[in-house]
Amino acid sequence: MSTGVRRRMGVEERRQQLIGVALDLFSHRSPDEVSIDEIAAAAGISRPLVYHYFPGKLSLYEAALQRASDDLAGRFVVAEEGSLGGRLLRAMGRFFDFVDDHGPGFAALMRGGPAFGSSTTNALVDGVRQAAYLQILSHMKVQDPPVRLELMIRSWISLVESTALIWLDGRRIPRADLERQLVHDFGALAAVSAAYDEELAALLRESLRNEPGDGPFTDLVVRLVALAS
Secondary structure, three states, X not given: OOOOOOOOOOHHHHHHXXXXXXXXXXXXXXXXXXXXXXXXXXXXXXXHHHHHHOOOHHHHHHHHHHHHHHHHHHOOOOOOOOOHHHHHHHHHHHHHHHHHHOHHHHHHHHHOOOOOOOHHHHHHHHHHHHHHHHHHHHHHOOOOXXXXXXXXXXXXXXXXXXXXXXXXXXXXXXXXXXXXXXXXXXXHXXXXXXXXXXXXXXXXXXXXXXXXXXXXXXXXXXXXXXXXX
16 A cells, blocks of 8 residues: 655745645635735645745736736747738737736736736736737838837737736626627727828738737727718
């Protein structure tokens, strides 16, 4: 008869386990509501041992947010194939997968609670926004964007964030509809900005050159024509 022996973890392995446990707990409840005792119990270790790896709850919270922000930033990375509208729609699907799975954690990352707000947390959020911005430029094949394009993309990223936070409060709109609407918002914002900037207009025409008849931007045009008539 064999007896189970708990394997001793190395320092980094234990740190990563604690980050994963904390992130899971923070994903389902506000970080303010999660105690070190709960984290220790979920990890199967004692409370003092948690403090051996992290000096306090704030440092563990920030480490969990670092992992979450890395994951979230990667949601805008999709295969560079197909139309711009199709890529953005896939990115929105990946983004809302994260929002759906990590609601309270996403809200904590984007809002930063009064007990846990810090310059580190703000820097993580800024890093997510910058990664999303650069990835969208990549999808548009633009390296030196006009000022209005930068303004438009960054404004859209803020819109995506705020929309996701509002949606979490009751999920009153079907997720798929919201994802498509946000891609339509991108197209509408781009079109308005292009009306003021010929360089941006040329970039937009190039980006939309391969938009299929059933793509999200074509769908937007059809909806707008119907609205106008």
